[in-house]
Amino acid sequence: MKAGYQELKSIDPEEVTITVPNIVTQFAISTRIDRSLQKEKAENINRVNILLLGGADAGKSTIVKQMRILHMNGFSDYDMRHFHKYLRRNIFQANLTFQIFHEVALTLQENPSEVHSESEETLVSRFAENNKWFLEIGESQEVEYLLDFEKLKCVQSYLEYFPNYSSLPDNAQYYIPKLSSLLSPDYVPTAEDILHLRVPTTAVHEINFFFGPTKIRVVDVGGQRTYRKKWIHCFEGVSAVMFVASMAAYDQALEKVDALIKPVMHAEIFQILHDAAHAKKDIFSKKLPSHPLDKYFNGYYGKNADDASEFLKDYFLKRKSSRDKDRTIYSHYTCATNTKNVEFVFKAVCDIILKKNLAISGIS
Numbered sequence: 001m002k003a004g005y006q007e008l009k010s011i012d013p014e015e016v017t018i019t020v021p022n023i024v025t026q027f028a029i030s031t032r033i034d035r036s037l038q039k040e041k042a043e044n045i046n047r048v049n050i051l052l053l054g055g056a057d058a059g060k061s062t063i064v065k066q067m068r069i070l071h072m073n074g075f076s077d078y079d080m081r082h083f084h085k086y087l088r089r090n091i092f093q094a095n096l097t098f099q100i101f102h103e104v105a106l107t108l109q110e111n112p113s114e115v116h117s118e119s120e121e122t123l124v125s126r127f128a129e130n131n132k133w134f135l136e137i138g139e140s141q142e143v144e145y146l147l148d149f150e151k152l153k154c155v156q157s158y159l160e161y162f163p164n165y166s167s168l169p170d171n172a173q174y175y176i177p178k179l180s181s182l183l184s185p186d187y188v189p190t191a192e193d194i195l196h197l198r199v200p201t202t203a204v205h206e207i208n209f210f211f212g213p214t215k216i217r218v219v220d221v222g223g224q225r226t227y228r229k230k231w232i233h234c235f236e237g238v239s240a241v242m243f244v245a246s247m248a249a250y251d252q253a254l255e256k257v258d259a260l261i262k263p264v265m266h267a268e269i270f271q272i273l274h275d276a277a278h279a280k281k282d283i284f285s286k287k288l289p290s291h292p293l294d295k296y297f298n299g300y301y302g303k304n305a306d307d308a309s310e311f312l313k314d315y316f317l318k319r320k321s322s323r324d325k326d327r328t329i330y331s332h333y334t335c336a337t338n339t340k341n342v343e344f345v346f347k348a349v350c351d352i353i354l355k356k357n358l359a360i361s362g363i364s
């Protein structure tokens with residue numbers, strides 16, 4: 001810095017000649033700048049950058065997978081192999097399936113009238129034990145035990161009767177009936193299997209694609225508490241922040257419901273919210289008959305699934321600060337594993353953003 005100043009000082013001003021472009025060149029430069037600004041403006045009108053935020057397990061990455069199915073030719077062979085590895089892990093990881101069956105067995109033991117034969121009883125008591133025996137057997141035997149247990153009549157009717165028993169992971173209902181095919185080593189997963197796969201996001205991921213003439217960028221982040229600190233680095237150039245909340249989590253302990261919406265209780269996040277996607281509406285409506293909403297929320301007096309959905313949406317929007325009360329946050333009920341439904345919601349979100357882009361550019 002100092003050396004540069006010394007150098008400048010040593011220049012004789014008499015010797016400096018500044019070339020001023022003639023009027024024609026100046027005009028050409030100015031036109032070029034104007035054109036490039038206009039081009040940039042036109043490109044910005046057709047550009048949509050969506051940032052997905054939300055608690056863990058809410059459905060953000062599932063929406064991204066749907067974008068790949070809808071707009072990026074789905075999954076490559078490489079992706080499929082990658083997902084297959086995770087699929088087997090999803091079933092075996094931390095003995096997840098054992099844990100699910102363990103819970104089922106414990107409940108069946110509390111309701112012995114559901115268990116009809118001696119062979120059923122033997123397997124139920126086996127699964128009701130802790131997992132020590134299960135950890136000591138090989139994978140092929142594990143598979144045999146799991147399939148035998150899943151086939152039991154009492155287990156099947158239990159799973160049907162409690163389609164979404166709170167302690168089961170949300171994808172259990174999808175995977176358990178398909179267990180025998182999924183566990184076969186040469187099974188090739190389908191796009192639907194992959195949509196139901198649970199792989200927590202641990203880094204910031206983005207996808208870029210064209211939706212007609214519109215250039216779309218979707219950024220997906222991890223929703224677990226430790227990853228929320230990284231959200232702040234993702235806001236640049238974002239046209240819309242979509243908050244994804246799981247409707248299916250309503251019957252978890254109230255603290256957990258609050259944990260799901262806690263991130264938006266930070267005023268900064270709510271102020272930039274554009275959309276709220278209330279995901280897992282399929283699980284939500286299936287759960288309601290056996291887990292009525294009024295058991296979990298004071299002040300709910302609705303009668304059906306529509307009333308209950310409205311109530312949850314309002315519960316979420318109540319977090320808006322008074323400063324923010326006149327700003328619209330667009331709400332969408334979604335089933336993130338349903339491609340058609342996500343397509344519909346995504347189109348609605350893009351339409352709104354594109355209209356806003358036009359308004360900002362002053363063209364509309």
Ligand SMILES: Nc1nc2c(ncn2[C@@H]2O[C@H](COP(=O)(O)OP(=O)(O)OP(=O)(O)O)[C@@H](O)[C@H]2O)c(=O)[nH]1
Nearest residue numbers: 057058059060061062195196198201223280335336
């Ligand atoms: N039935 C059903 N399952 C859903 C829905 N949305 C997501 N899931 C399932 O819920 C699980 C979690 O979904 P993810 O998309 O991984 O959740 P996430 O918000 O990305 O979670 P993090 O990466 O941990 O922040 C997966 O097993 C999905 O298949 C839905 O609307 N309906």
Ligand SMILES: [Mg+2]
Nearest residue numbers: 060061200201
């Ligand atoms: Mg994710």
